[in-house]
Amino acid sequence: MKIIIQRDRLIQGVNDCLRAITSRTTLAILTNIKLSVEKNGLILTGSDSDISIETFIPAEEAGDEIIEIKQTGSICLKASLFSEIIKKLPQDTVELEVKENYLTTIKSGKSEFKINGLNANDYPQLPTVEKDNGYSIPVDLLKTIIKQTVYAVATTETRPILTGVNWVIEDGKLTCAATDSHRLSKKVIPFITKEQKINIIIPGKSLEELSKILIDSAESVEIFFTKNQVLFKSKNIMFYSRLLEGIYPDIERLIPPDTKTTIVLNTKDFLKSIDRASILARENRTNTVLFTSNNEMIEISSFTPEVGNVVEDIQASQFNGENLKISFNARYVIDALRTIDDEETIIRFTGIMRPFVLKGAGDDSITQLILPVRTV
């Protein structure tokens, strides 16, 4: 293997793969990045065996030479070391050459590194995913869906299945849902579905990494599913994630069909108000804030013995139904409100000990559900 490559493109490709590489792995070779030079470009691969990322740097792009390929071949190099070296090299181009015994030279200007590599054949095979019969989704929409659902996954492994987001594709809809059993997020969008129903659970961590690696654009990502893997394929990036096994709980029965009180509030004012109240609520460890309606006049308050209390008033723009007093975890409401882009938020309450629902006033695609806290 021997190439001369534009340094900035190499850095970008390596950075993308680094998202999948961790030093806390039981399989030593996975601390490496795999480089494979083929006739038309360089493929970089990183993996922690849950997530695998493959990026492709073409030899030529729009008539410009990105890589001068002198000899094809492949090598595995310690990812953290290789990444730091190429970031600090003095010139705009880098020469990479694999010599005897996997010794790899990295040359740029008057700087020359010789690094011991490993046989690329020892690197684990990526999952086999057939790249036909896929689904297509715009990058921006995919990132929005992730943002609006992934925050609600469980962060503890008590019920591993709840650390993932449930994706269901059927009847012309994609439904994504997450819950940690205290709160729930659900997003539904119209989707071109196929004959076969898809019902899978994608680890929350995979979706977060996917969201970071995808550059905002109007381009589309293709999605392919197998029994235990999902592949997100964009122009030059293949992102594989294993799926969680098991049956996701039926979330529809958790969403209350009836409503006793409906309140419409300015999203930002409400968010800031809860955020301030939570300064004191956090001191209390339970992070509990009290929400009291007196028709349009809403009072947000929190009391922590020995520290103090806080009282805030906000004016609702609409109020329908019974007045109520309800306590909730400030963190859950803050997380939910941060995913709402609408100027106004609708809150539907069904009783003081029953879950309540938040939605953007102009957006029926998201449902954010929160369980209240029982206070004495």
Add this chain to the structure above:
Amino acid sequence: MKIIIQRDRLIQGVNDCLRAITSRTTLAILTNIKLSVEKNGLILTGSDSDISIETFIPAEEAGDEIIEIKQTGSICLKASLFSEIIKKLPQDTVELEVKENYLTTIKSGKSEFKINGLNANDYPQLPTVEKDNGYSIPVDLLKTIIKQTVYAVATTETRPILTGVNWVIEDGKLTCAATDSHRLSKKVIPFITKEQKINIIIPGKSLEELSKILIDSAESVEIFFTKNQVLFKSKNIMFYSRLLEGIYPDIERLIPPDTKTTIVLNTKDFLKSIDRASILARENRTNTVLFTSNNEMIEISSFTPEVGNVVEDIQASQFNGENLKISFNARYVIDALRTIDDEETIIRFTGIMRPFVLKGAGDDSITQLILPVRTV
């Protein structure tokens, strides 16, 4: 105590005091910030008993009212809580009022906090430092001196005295020196001295915090010394630090008077080259880089078994004396070069196992000395 104050000014003042406040203190009241309203403004105080910071916010500045003072008085409030509250309040002004039993209301718009405070009389007295017969130094120069010396203090407490910077004022000079016994930095500037010689040791941590709190400007800072305290006084900030007790080692005898080899190198190229070589050197734990001269042609290299090696060439702009091969800790040379603003750096060697000296080519005020590493 009752005032209405501009929120941004209050936040700035509190932020400055927070630099001295730590939650890891044995004296519980020091987790508080002290507020004292006097006729002409508000004094804020924070302290960890090593460092104490007092900031003053005037009631009026350039004809603008900063604080409306309704009643003088004082209170202690939990610093982290108070700081977070004022940062998140909705309006540009804040009303602070101390009521019965030190209960303090913090009001802004429709947000109202009631926080339990503590009696300000229980807050420790700041050190008494007589504010006459001080020394004056421009802020920019003070910050440069700190930057060029403090990096070399010891970070372990084996010899506590080495965690400080030695300041000596005599014979028309201020000499600041720091050493961790592997490297040494010395800065000498012309200084208006007084009859009495000053020879003190200021904790490195204090100087670092002082440097962060001072805003770059051509204004001057006044410095006052007592036996065990130093006070840096700028326009609205008083920064107190305790001094380290003991006798600082005589550093002059460590600086070699003779020179066997003198080399002049481009500062940035040399720094980047050592920085790259240290990527591999760090893998070796000793962080050792080898410097080999062949007249003007300098080779920087590092070898770590099992990982690999790196070789870099740089061209010296001047070379005088004997050729040499010397090993050193890359970190020490990087730290020293970062304090040199000159385009070129002069290195003076006196032998392969003797300390070498780095200086900016056009700056005789700094001496950076480094002990080489014995390699087999």
